[in-house]
Each structure stands twice: as C-alpha cells, then as structure tokens.
Amino acid sequence: MAQVSLEGIRKVYPNGYNAVETTSFNIRDGEFVVLVGPSGCGKSTLLRMIAGLEDITEGVLKIGDRVVNDVDPADRDIAMVFQNYALYPHMTVRKNIGYGLKNRGIPASEIDAKVQDAAKMLNLTEYLDRKPAQLSGGQRQRVAMGRAVVRDPALFLFDEPLSNLDAKLRNQMRIEIKALQRRLGTTAVYVTHDQVEAMTMADRIIVLNAGRIEQIGTPSEIYHNPASTFVASFMGAPPMNLIDAQVDQGQVRINGYNRVMPAPAAHSGPVTMGIRPEDVTLNADGDIRFHVDILEELGAHRLLHGAIADQPFTVMVNKDHAADIGETGISLKPDALRLFDMETGQKL
Amino acid sequence: MKRAGFDNIWLPVALLLPQLMIIAIFFYWPAGWALQSSFFLQDPFGFGSTYVGAENYTSLLGNDQYKRIAWFTVVFSVLVTFFSLAIALLLAVKADKVLRGARTYRTLLMWVYAIAPPVAGFLGILFFDQSTGPLTKFFQMFGWDFKLGVDYNATATAMVIVAVWKQIPVNFIFFLSGLQSIPRSVREAAMIDNRSATGRFWQVTFPLLAPTAFFLLIINITYALFDTFGIIDALMKGEPGNNPMTLVYKVYIDGFRGNDLGGSSAQSVVLMALVLILTVFQFRLLERRIHYT
Numbered sequence: 001m002a003q004v005s006l007e008g009i010r011k012v013y014p015n016g017y018n019a020v021e022t023t024s025f026n027i028r029d030g031e032f033v034v035l036v037g038p039s040g041c042g043k044s045t046l047l048r049m050i051a052g053l054e055d056i057t058e059g060v061l062k063i064g065d066r067v068v069n070d071v072d073p074a075d076r077d078i079a080m081v082f083q084n085y086a087l088y089p090h091m092t093v094r095k096n097i098g099y100g101l102k103n104r105g106i107p108a109s110e111i112d113a114k115v116q117d118a119a120k121m122l123n124l125t126e127y128l129d130r131k132p133a134q135l136s137g138g139q140r141q142r143v144a145m146g147r148a149v150v151r152d153p154a155l156f157l158f159d160e161p162l163s164n165l166d167a168k169l170r171n172q173m174r175i176e177i178k179a180l181q182r183r184l185g186t187t188a189v190y191v192t193h194d195q196v197e198a199m200t201m202a203d204r205i206i207v208l209n210a211g212r213i214e215q216i217g218t219p220s221e222i223y224h225n226p227a228s229t230f231v232a233s234f235m236g237a238p239p240m241n242l243i244d245a246q247v248d249q250g251q252v253r254i255n256g257y258n259r260v261m262p263a264p265a266a267h268s269g270p271v272t273m274g275i276r277p278e279d280v281t282l283n284a285d286g287d288i289r290f291h292v293d294i295l296e297e298l299g300a301h302r303l304l305h306g307a308i309a310d311q312p313f314t315v316m317v318n319k320d321h322a323a324d325i326g327e328t329g330i331s332l333k334p335d336a337l338r339l340f341d342m343e344t345g346q347k348l
Numbered sequence: 349m350k351r352a353g354f355d356n357i358w359l360p361v362a363l364l365l366p367q368l369m370i371i372a373i374f375f376y377w378p379a380g381w382a383l384q385s386s387f388f389l390q391d392p393f394g395f396g397s398t399y400v401g402a403e404n405y406t407s408l409l410g411n412d413q414y415k416r417i418a419w420f421t422v423v424f425s426v427l428v429t430f431f432s433l434a435i436a437l438l439l440a441v442k443a444d445k446v447l448r449g450a451r452t453y454r455t456l457l458m459w460v461y462a463i464a465p466p467v468a469g470f471l472g473i474l475f476f477d478q479s480t481g482p483l484t485k486f487f488q489m490f491g492w493d494f495k496l497g498v499d500y501n502a503t504a505t506a507m508v509i510v511a512v513w514k515q516i517p518v519n520f521i522f523f524l525s526g527l528q529s530i531p532r533s534v535r536e537a538a539m540i541d542n543r544s545a546t547g548r549f550w551q552v553t554f555p556l557l558a559p560t561a562f563f564l565l566i567i568n569i570t571y572a573l574f575d576t577f578g579i580i581d582a583l584m585k586g587e588p589g590n591n592p593m594t595l596v597y598k599v600y601i602d603g604f605r606g607n608d609l610g611g612s613s614a615q616s617v618v619l620m621a622l623v624l625i626l627t628v629f630q631f632r633l634l635e636r637r638i639h640y641t
Binding site for chain 2: 051052053072073074075078079080082083084086087088089090099100103147
C-alpha cells in the first residue's frame, strides 16, 4: 500500500505531440482515484507512465517514498488490468494468475496457495485449468483481476477494464472491483471515459481534457461544483445546461428575460450560466418559458429536451410528474446556479 | 452443427475432380512410376529393362558413398534449418523493436527473397572465389586455405552459408508478421509480471510465435532437402568430384548423368518415405505442444 505522487509530470512524444501537459497531484494511501476524460485527453498516457510502460519526459513520479522514474515496470510493485484483459493465451488460468509470482522467486507451494485464494475470491476455482479462450468475457476479466490481486501490490492500475463488457456485466463488475479494492485497501488508479464509472467508483475524480487537468475532486464536488464548462458538460448524464446570461449588480438575468436571480459570484457582464437538469422544476406560472421538443422516457425520470430563449435546454422531472410537448413555464433552484466565464469557461 | 448434404453423388465428385486430377497427374503418377522403375534395371540406352526385385534398394544400403551422402544431407539440413530460422528470428525480434526507418530496414532485409536459387549460387561463387572472393579472404585470415569446389569442407561450408542466406528473408517476413500479431498489451502485461526480457521472450513471446515457427520448420526442412538443388548445382559447377552433395542432388546425378534410372528411382522412393515419416513425426509430436489462438 502506498501513496503516489506526480510532480510536474509531462509527456511529449518523439513526434512532438504533447500528450500530457505539466501535471502534479497526489494520491493518498488506499484511495481509489479515477482519471476520466474524452479520448485523446492523455488519461491512458498518464496511467502508462505510472506503470512504466511509457517514458516520463519530465517530472518526478513517486510510488511510496521511492522515485520510480527509471524503475522497471516489474520492480514498481504495481499490477495492471488492461482493457482487452491481456491474458497469456497459451497458459491456463492457474498459470496466468501465478506467472508474476513465479518470476519473483516465490516457492511453488506458496504460489499455489495464493492462486487458490485469489481464485476463490473471484469465483474462478472451477476454471483454474482452462485456457483463456474457453472463458467468457466476464470470466476473463476476473482472471485479469486475479492476476493483479494475487501479487498484493502497492498500487492497482486499471486501463478501461470494463469497456469490453456488455452493460449488465459492466454494472456488476463495477461493484465487484470497487468492493474488492475496499476490502484489500490497495491504492488504485482507474482510467475510464465513462463518467458513470467515474462517479460511482471514485473516492476522487481527476477530469482531464487535452492533456491538462480540468478538476480534481470528490464525485460530489465534481458534479455540483464543476470547475469549468468542460467539466459541467462532460460529467453527468444528461449534462449541465449551459446558457448565456448577464450579471449586473449581483443579479443574474438569462438573455431575453427580465427575471433576475441572486448571482452566486461577484462579477459583472456576460456569463455562461449553468444549472443541472434536475434543479429545474416545471411551473406553469413560471415566467421563464421553456419550449419542449422531445420527451425522453427513462422510467424513474423523464427528460424534456427543448430550448429557452432559443438556447438548448434540458429538464429532468420525476416519473409521476405529468409532462407534454409544447411550451411551459419553469423555475430554477436559485442555489443551484453556477456561473462561468464566457471566454475561458472557468468557474467564476 | 447442421451438415449440408448433396442430393446426388456426381456434383461433389465434379467439384473435387480438378484438385484430384492435379494431385494425380503431378504427384501420384510420377511417384508410381518411380516406385515401379525402382524394381528394374534400365538399359542406359533405353533398349529395355530387367526386373531385379529389391536389388536397387539393397545395393543402396550397402553403398558407403550413399551412406556418406545421406549423412551429409542430414547435417546440411539441420544446419541450414537451424541457422536460417535462428538468424531470421533474431533479425525479426530486432526489426520489431526498430522505431525509426522501420520500413526501409524491413525492405532491405526482404530483398534477398527475390533472388533465384541459381543466381544465389553464382553470387556465392563470387563471394567464395579462389583469388578475389571476400569470404575466401576472410577465411584465409584465420589460416584456412579455402578452396571452393576442390576441398570437401570448403564446398560444404559455402553451401550451408549460401543456403542459409537465401532462406533468411522468407523466415524473417513470417517471424516479423508473427511478432506483430501478438497483442501489445499481452507483452506489456508480461513486462509487469517478469523483469527479465529473455524470460519474457521464451515464456510469452515465443510460445505465441510457435505456430509460425512450426510452419517455418516444415518449410525450411523441405527447403534444405529439396529446394537447395540450384544452389548446390551452381556451387559445384556441375563437377561432383570430391564435393559434398545432398540426396536429391544424387538422384539427379545418378539418374540423368549416370543413366541409372532404376537406382535413381529407388533413391527417390527412399526420399519420399523419409519425408513421409518426418511429416508424420512433426505433426504428431510437435503440433501437440503448440497453442493456436
């Protein structure tokens, strides 16, 4: 178990591409940190640098108290779970799980006991003598997990481990991985592009965009107080509504409406105003007019997609709330308003 | 699984016929002729033949020269197969790691593939020329008076070197594409599991390359036994004399230069039997240990 620290880490590929801009953060002992962002944001590169599969162009990487920049991947005391599982196709499940132990000079009897334990924990006992080709996707995923936990490493690295599974299995494995990490108390770094995985699994989320950290925070912080319009629109399904507004003398006013609400930040002039779809209520008497074009039925909720003052807008209502296509009034929860700089997109 | 059936017997027969005819005309018919004529003593001038039973075979087994050539063929095939596979594998592993100029490097290595065996043989003659050959001079530096076509060992060495050189590109291409079809993440997982690069190669990379290697092993043994004919012919300049030769070359020498068709046929039959045994052996013993993904 260990804390991980990145100090001024940067990655430039030989072709000059800046994959990761200068980045610093710390991961606490036993923490589950999720790196999330759209494809090409540098999250996998960051993870691969921690694993030692990618050189670090600049900066210092520490696992525990040890600087590991030039340490071989096998000596970093890490275990990694890959997106396509990366099992050794010619080895049985037993050998796949035990391979890392064997190469570390652990006696065969001890390896066998540890493999049995890991297999039991992951419900793989009856598959130990099968080859990966004879297993289902979920079972292969478990073998990959087994290979990681059996070594009892200081740090788990997950590179989009669930993206090859179907939706149902993904939900199940998500819970299993999280529970396993809790139980073992091992520090974990998890890369995903799926914001639901990020929200549900993380102790802390790091949102990346174009090689830069947009925000670091707990899922609740990230969701309720996004640091930028990028985070606001990337995290949450449906994303936060972002519409043009004006701030004047501490009052915010949506363009095209006279209605003012107290501004949550001291500022003056044009802003981007954000509000989560569930913080909007339908109110026939509301003076902000919302034109509903599409109704999306989600079972527990309904999503109403449309526009206010010609700007796209979404409202989420409870299942027992009647809703229809056409124009209606809405009211916004005042303390749910967030303001962002129009130019930079940063939170005000 | 449901089997699709044919209503009448003639359609499948008609569909199979072209393939069967090719096999029959180009393989079974000549093989049958060889088998038949191996029991006869042919008149050198084509006036007739006498049935001699197994005499062609028994005289082969009692022939010291034949045994020596058979032994040379074994040594030659083992050396050519081993070195052409080993060197090609080494080059492929290195080429796989090259990041810059990889394509140029690979193309350069593949060029030799386009050279016909007799041309390779003549290039070999230039390399091993008595007075100007660079390799001759190289061997002379070590005090070996290298005489191609005169000294048995010198000619044998030249044959092995040229045959290996000619075969490396084919093996290289197959090994390289085999290496590149191994998922990158599997090798990366191995990097985390095993510190030693050599260990990773033999425990993870090589087993995944085994289907390619097995295929190449068969191809290379066949090559060393049969397809080196052109190289051998060019290197000994048509003068067998004291030079080493392979069994296939002896079939040609005895049959077409010595006009002993019966003896030559008997040798062909022995070769066919050897290849058959070898193939069965390879598939039975080796293929079991190979993992096909």
